Amino acid sequence: MEEKNMITLTIDKHEVTVPAGTMLLDAAKTVGISIPTLCHIDLEGTCVQNMPASCRICVVEIEGRRNLAPACATRVTPGMVVHTNSARVIRARKTVAELMLSDHPNDCLTCPKCSDCELQRLVMRFNIRQMPYNGGEQSERKQELTPAISRNMEKCVYCRRCESVCNNVQSVGVLSAIRRGFNTTIAPTFDKMFTDTNCTYCGQCVAVCPTGALTEHDYTNQLMDDLTNPDKVVIAQPAPAVRFALGEEFGMPAGTIVTGKMATALRDLGFDYAFDTDFAADLTIMEEGTEILQRLNKFLAGDKDVKLPIMTSCCPAWVNFYEHEFPDLLDYPSTAKSPAQMFGAVAKTYWAEKMGIPREKLVVVSIMPCLAKKYEAGRDEFKVNGNPDVDYSISTRELGRLIKRANIDFANLPESDFDSPLGESTGAGAIFGITGGVMEAALRTVYEVHTGKTLPHLEFNDVRGFEGIKEATIDLNGFELKVCVAHTLSNARKVMNALRAGKLNYHVVEVMACPGGCIGGAGQPYHHGNIEILKARAAAVYREDEGKALRKSHQNPDIQKLYKEFLGEPCGEKSHHLLHTHYFDKSIH
Amino acid sequence: MKKKEEIKLACTVVQQVEEICDKHGNKPGELINVLHECQALHGYLPEEMQRIIARKLGVPASKVYGVVTFYSFFTMTPKGKHPISVCLGTACYVRGSERLLEEIKRILNIEVGETTPDGKFSLDCLRCVGACGLAPVVMIGEHVYGRLDVKDIRQILETTAAQD
Numbered sequence: 001m002e003e004k005n006m007i008t009l010t011i012d013k014h015e016v017t018v019p020a021g022t023m024l025l026d027a028a029k030t031v032g033i034s035i036p037t038l039c040h041i042d043l044e045g046t047c048v049q050n051m052p053a054s055c056r057i058c059v060v061e062i063e064g065r066r067n068l069a070p071a072c073a074t075r076v077t078p079g080m081v082v083h084t085n086s087a088r089v090i091r092a093r094k095t096v097a098e099l100m101l102s103d104h105p106n107d108c109l110t111c112p113k114c115s116d117c118e119l120q121r122l123v124m125r126f127n128i129r130q131m132p133y134n135g136g137e138q139s140e141r142k143q144e145l146t147p148a149i150s151r152n153m154e155k156c157v158y159c160r161r162c163e164s165v166c167n168n169v170q171s172v173g174v175l176s177a178i179r180r181g182f183n184t185t186i187a188p189t190f191d192k193m194f195t196d197t198n199c200t201y202c203g204q205c206v207a208v209c210p211t212g213a214l215t216e217h218d219y220t221n222q223l224m225d226d227l228t229n230p231d232k233v234v235i236a237q238p239a240p241a242v243r244f245a246l247g248e249e250f251g252m253p254a255g256t257i258v259t260g261k262m263a264t265a266l267r268d269l270g271f272d273y274a275f276d277t278d279f280a281a282d283l284t285i286m287e288e289g290t291e292i293l294q295r296l297n298k299f300l301a302g303d304k305d306v307k308l309p310i311m312t313s314c315c316p317a318w319v320n321f322y323e324h325e326f327p328d329l330l331d332y333p334s335t336a337k338s339p340a341q342m343f344g345a346v347a348k349t350y351w352a353e354k355m356g357i358p359r360e361k362l363v364v365v366s367i368m369p370c371l372a373k374k375y376e377a378g379r380d381e382f383k384v385n386g387n388p389d390v391d392y393s394i395s396t397r398e399l400g401r402l403i404k405r406a407n408i409d410f411a412n413l414p415e416s417d418f419d420s421p422l423g424e425s426t427g428a429g430a431i432f433g434i435t436g437g438v439m440e441a442a443l444r445t446v447y448e449v450h451t452g453k454t455l456p457h458l459e460f461n462d463v464r465g466f467e468g469i470k471e472a473t474i475d476l477n478g479f480e481l482k483v484c485v486a487h488t489l490s491n492a493r494k495v496m497n498a499l500r501a502g503k504l505n506y507h508v509v510e511v512m513a514c515p516g517g518c519i520g521g522a523g524q525p526y527h528h529g530n531i532e533i534l535k536a537r538a539a540a541v542y543r544e545d546e547g548k549a550l551r552k553s554h555q556n557p558d559i560q561k562l563y564k565e566f567l568g569e570p571c572g573e574k575s576h577h578l579l580h581t582h583y584f585d586k587s588i589h
Numbered sequence: 590m591k592k593k594e595e596i597k598l599a600c601t602v603v604q605q606v607e608e609i610c611d612k613h614g615n616k617p618g619e620l621i622n623v624l625h626e627c628q629a630l631h632g633y634l635p636e637e638m639q640r641i642i643a644r645k646l647g648v649p650a651s652k653v654y655g656v657v658t659f660y661s662f663f664t665m666t667p668k669g670k671h672p673i674s675v676c677l678g679t680a681c682y683v684r685g686s687e688r689l690l691e692e693i694k695r696i697l698n699i700e701v702g703e704t705t706p707d708g709k710f711s712l713d714c715l716r717c718v719g720a721c722g723l724a725p726v727v728m729i730g731e732h733v734y735g736r737l738d739v740k741d742i743r744q745i746l747e748t749t750a751a752q753d
Contacts, residue, residue, distance in 0.1 A: 173649025178658045189651040190636055191658075197651075588640075 009080035016076075024071040025058060028084060035060065035084050036093065036122055039159035040072040041208055041529040045466050046515040047488060048208065048529075050164040055157070056096050057122060060084045068092055094126045102133035104211075105154050112150070113212035116526055119157055141185055146194045148201040148217055148374040153185050155213040162186060162205035162214055169515065171490035172321070174199045198324040198588050202317035202489065202513040203371030203522025208529075216371050216523060219392045220402050226363045226391075227270035233357050235273040236266045237343045237422070238367040240281060241433030241518035242396045244540040245369065248525040248533070249400030250410045255536030257544055260415025263423075265403050267416070276418040277366065278425030280343035281432040281441070283562070284314060285553035287579050288336040289445040290570035292508055296450075299507075300479065307331045309484070309499070309506040312438050314338045316376035317513035319583065321489050326496050327585035335580040339432065340366045340373055341382055343422065344389030345578040350566045351422060359387055366393040369433065369521030372513070381581055395523025424558040427458075427551030430544045435487035435517035436463035436470060437541065439510040443474060443483070444552045451477045458551055464542075466516055466534075469494065471506070483508045488515050598637050605630055606638055610645035617648045620656060624663055633667045669704045669711035671749050674728040678717030685739075686725035690714065692742045693727075709750055 008017045011024070014031040028035050039055035041048065053073035060071045063081040068089065083089060100119065108114050141153030158177075163186055166175040174188045174197045188197045206214045226232050247256035266274035291310060298306040311333040313319060322333060337345065344364045352362050366373060373393040376382070382389045394402075403410050417423065428444055431437035440460045447455050462472035463483065468491040474481040484506040486492050492511045498504040514520045519537040520527070527533045545551060553559065567574050598606075609626045613619035623642055628634055634657055643650040657663040675681075675690045690701075693712060697705050704711040720726050723735025729749055734741075 167649060167652075173651055176649065176651035176655040178651075178655045180659045187651075189649070190639075190654050 007076045007078050009076050009078065009082065011082045012084055018076055020076070022076050024060060024069070024074045024076060024082060027076050028071065028082075033084055035071045036125060037072055038118060038122060038157065038210055039161065041161050043515060043527070043529055043534070044531045046520075046531070046534075047169050047468065047490065048165060048204075048515050049168070050159070050161040050208070052160055052164075055100075055159055057093055059089060059092050059096075061086050061089050090126075094128060097122050097126050097128060098132055100157050101128070101131050102136060103138055104157070105138070106131070106134070111155070111212040112215045112218065113155075113209075117212060118210035118528065137182075139182055139185070142187065142191070144193050144195075145217060146199075146201070146375070147378050148371040149194060149199075149203060149206055150215045150217050151194065151213070152215075153187075153213055155211045156186055157211055157213075158184065158186070159210055160186065161208040161210065165204045165208050169488050169490055170200070170202055170204060170513070171493045172198060172200055172202070175205060198586075200317040200320035200324070200489065200513065201372040201375045202321075204514060205522075206371060207514075207520070207522040207524075207526070216395050216397065217374055218398060219374070219394050220398050220405075222392065223365060223394060223402065224405075226365075231361060232363050233272045233355075233361055234270070234363040234365060235275055235347060236271040236365050236367060237275050237277040237280070237340065237347075237390075238262060238266070238399070239277045239340065239369055239373075239433060239518065240430055240437075241369040241521060241524070241537070241541075242367050242399070244433065244519060244537045244544070245396050245524045246400060247410075249397065250403075252411065253536070254533040255540040257540050258410075259544070260417070261410060261413040262399075263418050264413045264416045265399075265408055265410060268408050268413075269402060269406055271365075273419045273422075274416075275343070275347070275422035276425055276429075277339050277343055278429035278432070279418075279422050279556070279558065280339035280346070281429035282426055282553035282556045282559050283342050283346070283579070284336055284339045284432075284438075285428055285441050285445050286559060286563070286570045287342070287575055288312065288334045289442050289449065289553070291334050291336060292442060292446055293450055294571065296479075296481075296507060309504065309509045310334050311508075312442075312510045313581075314432065314438055315512045315518075316370065316372035318489070318492060318511045320372065320375070320586075321492065321513065322496065323583055323586040324588065325493070326500070327587045329496065329499060330583040330585070332499065333583065335582060337382075337579055337581050338373075338376065339429075340368065340390055340393070341376065341581075342579050344377075344382070346562070347422060348384070348387075348389055349578060350562065359384065363391045364389065366390050367396065367399050368393050369396050369518045369524045370514075371395065371522045373523075396521075397523060397525060400525070421558045421561065424556060425548075426553055426556050427545035427548035428553040429556075430548065431541055433518040434464075434538055434541045435466070435512050436460075436485045436510065437517060438512075439463045439483055439485050439508065441553060442508070442510075445554045446481075447474065447476060448552065449554065453477075455552075463510075466538075481508070482506045483510070485510045487512045487517055489513050598635070598641075602631060602638075603641060606641050607645060610642060615645050615647070617646050620646060620648060620653065621660075624653075624657065628663060633664045635665060666702070667704060667708070667711075670709050670753065671730050672711045672713065674713050674715045674718075676716070676718055676720075676724070676726040676728075677714045678721065678724075680721035680724040681717075681726050684724040686727070688739050689725055689727055689737055689742060692739045693746070696743055696746060709753070710746070 005020045007020050018027045035058050038057040041050045053070040058071040059068035061083040144151040163175045178187050188194050243259040247258040263274045313333045377390040377393045428441035463485045470485040486495050516534045639653045640650050643653045727734045
């Protein structure tokens with residue numbers, strides 16, 4: 001039966017047998033032939049996919065066929081004889097790349113994508129040593145610097161990966177090709193600036209851009225200034241997902257956990273204190289978990305008006321998404337701020353008072369796997385007299401660059417612990433960085449607080465994994481708690497549309513905007529379409545959790561102390577003021 | 590913070606646009622047909638109209654804008670009551686259509702792609718209307734004027750303007 005669907009063909013000198021329907025590109029991979037690609041991306045197992053076969057970098061020669069064929073979009077046929085490296089193929093590929101260079105700025109040395117650029121890699125691979133078509137007219141393109149994303153369309157190669165991700169993966173629909181011919185460009189709606197559209201700053205366009213057209217807004221120079229300013233006290237809070245990816249910037253295998261090295265590196269960079277957003281993740285569970293229980297108790301008491309499901313509110317791109325697209329449903333998400341913002345609020349009140357540091361002297365820097373966090377930090381409601389709770393946010397990649405600039409030999413750094421009291425965390429905080437993680441962390445606490453029993457199994461396997469929408473049912477003393485976990489905004493839209501239609505039957509919903517959650521965030525080292533990198537990071541998240549002595553947020557001793565000394569009760573008056581927020585109708589239509 | 594886009598279209602126009610979308614079953618594949626009819630209705634496709642169409646057909650506004658900017662037929666600037674198209678195709682060009690264009694620009698005091706302040710005339714160029722035997726050709730509205738001479742232009746424009 002299986003035999004019938006298998007096809008045998010010849011690729012270079014190899015006889016290859018693959019299932020019918022396989023593309024030549026994938027068939028070649030099975031015998032170790034890696035055909036170069038540019039526009040193609042396929043993050044298998046997620047919906048991140050772009051295969052327009054438009055760049056023609058992957059062309060191969062097929063015997064009996066007049067034209068060269070794109071390997072990414074040509075299916076295998078029985079007896080096909082394919083040459084992936086004939087002189088004709090190599091010449092054609094080189095010419096295609098040379099033509100791209102003819103309309104590409106020649107400033108690789110200072111390009112933010114230098115050494116991580118897929119076009120640059122192709123040029124090296126094809127041994128292009130001069131630009132035969134240079135010197136002609138270059139198309140004029142828009143540039144823009146938003147708080148999160150930097151856009152320089154002169155470097156666009158029209159692969160349209162950003163457009164695919166913005167429309168198909170995120171369903172935000174901001175980016176589209178406009179105009180035609182030489183004037184074509186990929187632009188936000190009505191050729192406006194990102195800031196005038198419903199862009200959520202999820203940054204997934206940046207995560208897939210092969211060149212320097214879309215990159216992050218870099219805050220490292222500002223950070224260097226603050227670190228060397230003797231009048232400032234600069235404190236760091238790295239997000240849960242950063243420690244599972246930062247090592248990749250230094251050539252370590254994906255999935256290496258670098259928590260201790262990162263804490264040392266932060267101090268070596270000149271941060272006065274190296275704290276941890278994981279601490280604030282535990283704090284988030286206390287607040288959000290309490291809010292979940294409050295709404296559930298109302299529901300169980302027969303209150304018909306209680307807003308269920310309650311939805312997580314940690315992901316800043318998701319917050320932007322529902323403020324733009326679902327202003328009628330703003331009562332559903334939890335009012336809890338994100339961990340990063342909770343950290344800032346606590347650091348600039350509780351800790352600053354304790355240490356006697358005036359607010360304006362204190363600089364809180366978040367290190368995030370995320371670009372939307374840069375936008376979130378600048379939100380007006382997170383400022384006190386114009387002074388933000390989190391001064392600014394840098395990405396995992398930016399931290400990597402800073403460490404390299406400071407001559408720190410990261411791989412050989414000794415490990416150290418985070419500073420106290422905003423550095424202690426549990427395993428529940430660690431798993432915040434992955435799809436399903438916030439839900440799992442919340443369930444560990446909600447279960448124990450609600451039932452008064454100890455959880456028999458800490459792992460909620462139903463909410464783990466890369467499936468787009470996951471569901472689970474948890475028995476809370478006879479009450480069946482139904483939960484749902486969605487990642488990517490297109491899946492979030494499905495959930496929200498069902499809610500709007502009154503057809504959503506859950507009590508708690510978790511949403512993260514990026515594929516895989518924060519481990520696949522737009523501020524992480526570039527994955528270049530390799531799903532194995534995300535899988536390795538995911539495995540590392542759960543290893544870190546298992547290695548923790550404490551794995552439930554409510555057991556964190558420093559969190560207990562924070563409530564005793566300062567906050568009082570979860571969702572109490574002080575918490576409400578410092579740790580909760582409200583949402584705005586930002587719809588355009 | 591973003592400002593809300595003001596809806597400037599008249600309610601009747603909004604309703605007509607929605608009806609056109611409904612007539613085509615609100616199918617994303619009908620986008621180009623819908624744009625054609627909406628432009629015929631309103632003369633041009635302003636941003637608000639594209640947003641309405643996007644919402645009705647369930648496609649991103651950025652895609653609608655992408656299609657509108659791809660095809661030269663679609664326009665986002667209001668056309669005059671009498672849109673003028675000067676053919677600059679090979680046959681018309683060699684028979685002096687560029688001089689006709691200059692004369693029209695001079696008389697109406699507008700550039701190509703612009704509309705007169707009174708909204709009567711707008712000026713565009715095109716490449717061949719398929720009437721090369723009549724070169725040089727100028728179209729005003731649906732009317733084709735062939736074998737034109739520069740000295741005829743003022744008379745034609747005045748007669749057209751007087752029709753209103």
